[in-house]
Amino acid sequence: MKGMLCGILPILLAGSAIATVRAAPAPREAKASAVNVTPVVASIDNLPIPVKGSDGLFHLVYEVNVVNVTGETASLNRLDVVDARSGRTLASLDAAQIAQRLSIASSRTSTAADLGPSQMGILYLHVLVHGAAALPAGLKHALTVTLKGQTLVETIAPAAVKPPTTLVLAPPLKGRRYVAGDGCCDSIRHVRATLPINGQLFDGQRFAIDWEQLDAQGCIRAGDNKTPESYVIYGQPVYAAANAVVVAAVDGMPNSPPGALPANIRADEADGNHVVLDLGHGNYALYAHLAPHSLKVKQGQRVREGQMLGRVGTSGNSSEPHLHFQVSNGPLPLASNGVPYVIREFSASQRVTSTAAFDKATEDGQPIAVQPLDGPSRHTAVLPLDLSIVDFTH
Numbered sequence: 544m545k546g547m548l549c550g551i552l553p554i555l556l557a558g559s560a561i562a563t564v565r566a567a568p569a570p571r572e573a574k575a576s577a578v579n580v581t582p583v584v585a586s587i588d589n590l591p592i593p594v595k596g597s598d599g600l601f602h603l604v605y606e607v608n609v610v611n612v613t614g615e616t617a618s619l620n621r622l623d624v625v626d627a628r629s630g631r632t633l634a635s636l637d638a639a640q641i642a643q644r645l646s647i648a649s650s651r652t653s654t655a656a657d658l659g660p661s662q663m664g665i666l667y668l669h670v671l672v673h674g675a676a677a678l679p680a681g682l683k684h685a686l687t688v689t690l691k692g693q694t695l696v697e698t699i700a701p702a703a704v705k706p707p708t709t710l711v712l713a714p715p716l717k718g719r720r721y722v723a724g725d726g727c728c729d730s731i732r733h734v735r736a737t738l739p740i741n742g743q744l745f746d747g748q749r750f751a752i753d754w755e756q757l758d759a760q761g762c763i764r765a766g767d768n769k770t771p772e773s774y775v776i777y778g779q780p781v782y783a784a785a786n787a788v789v790v791a792a793v794d795g796m797p798n799s800p801p802g803a804l805p806a807n808i809r810a811d812e813a814d815g816n817h818v819v820l821d822l823g824h825g826n827y828a829l830y831a832h833l834a835p836h837s838l839k840v841k842q843g844q845r846v847r848e849g850q851m852l853g854r855v856g857t858s859g860n861s862s863e864p865h866l867h868f869q870v871s872n873g874p875l876p877l878a879s880n881g882v883p884y885v886i887r888e889f890s891a892s893q894r895v896t897s898t899a900a901f902d903k904a905t906e907d908g909q910p911i912a913v914q915p916l917d918g919p920s921r922h923t924a925v926l927p928l929d930l931s932i933v934d935f936t937h
């Protein structure tokens with residue numbers, strides 16, 4: 544292998560290999576048997592698990608790690624996501640759309656779809672599929688790259704698609720007018736929260752939701768923004784989403800003062816007071832930022848679906864009271880990868896208009912801006928999508 548690498552990389556890095564790249568035809572789709580020198584290489588660490596959202600569509604949320612292995616800037620002009628079996632194009636991104644989804648050097652957004660010399664980026668993809676029958680068994684990606692004035696099309700990141708999630712959970716909260724903040728599938732603060740932990744990249748928050756609650760007037764809080772009790776959701780009980788075993792139950796941390804994220808918080812304090820449930824089959828649910836001394840369960844304890852675990856607070860890395868709820872594939876929330884799930888039953892007929900409106904309502908305490916959702920309001924076995932306003936009253 545050393546010989547093969549030595550044979551290709553020095554040529555690319557010297558910049559003189561562009562002629563070699565150009566000499567090869569630039570096929571829209573390279574033959575499986577072909578050997579193509581590619582200036583950008585890519586991999587998918589976590590195979591997509593489709594989930595049916597509250598819009599009735601299946602959502603594939605995954606990341607492609609892209610690395611420019613040359614000494615020149617590589618411009619990513621176009622990406623086509625293709626059903627590997629049928630060849631059908633499922634999604635196409637132009638350069639501007641790639642830039643919006645490309646994270647470089649820990650920045651969650653990028654201004655250009657360029658990778659500098661030897662630079663790595665993470666491309667956060669969200670592919671919509673209409674109906675289970677149309678779900679692909681595998682994906683491949685056609686990436687159009689321009690480097691030193693030459694353009695070629697690479698086939699990158701072949702990936703199997705896992706079966707759609709069968710993880711059906713009960714709601715983590717009960718009551719009305721909960722907002723699914725920073726939820727699936729294009730919000731940035733959770734979906735793009737990839738972290739380098741223990742020597743590898745993890746995105747534990749890929750499908751996380753920050754739940755807030757509105758009062759009858761549509762306000763997230765009534766009263767002083769520095770007082771946890773001003774927020775409608777503060778103190779709400781949180782419930783086991785399934786029969787489970789408690790693998791972590793941490794209590795005793797104070798609430799962080801609302802209004803801003805706390806400074807210099809340690810990674811192991813980020814979740815504040817929290818509970819992690821082992822749901823079985825490698826799935827773990829996290830309830831984070833709970834109120835001080837509110838936990839009702841202990842590590843090692845078995846809990847039944849619907850059992851109270853604690854109360855919503857604002858401990859840890861939290862800027863206002865909310866419930867951070869996620870499911871991931873390991874017991875350590877930051878050192879595991881987020882997986883999708885569905886909620887057995889809920890109602891939603893409105894959504895908040897934007898993340899900016901969500902943030903504004905948190906800051907100014909005024910009624911939140913909403914818009915109606917299409918379709919029936921009652922939902923079964925789907926994931927509440929970003930900014931849905933949800934009733935858990937069934």
Ligand SMILES: [Zn+2]
Nearest residue numbers: 751752753867
């Ligand atoms: Zn969160």
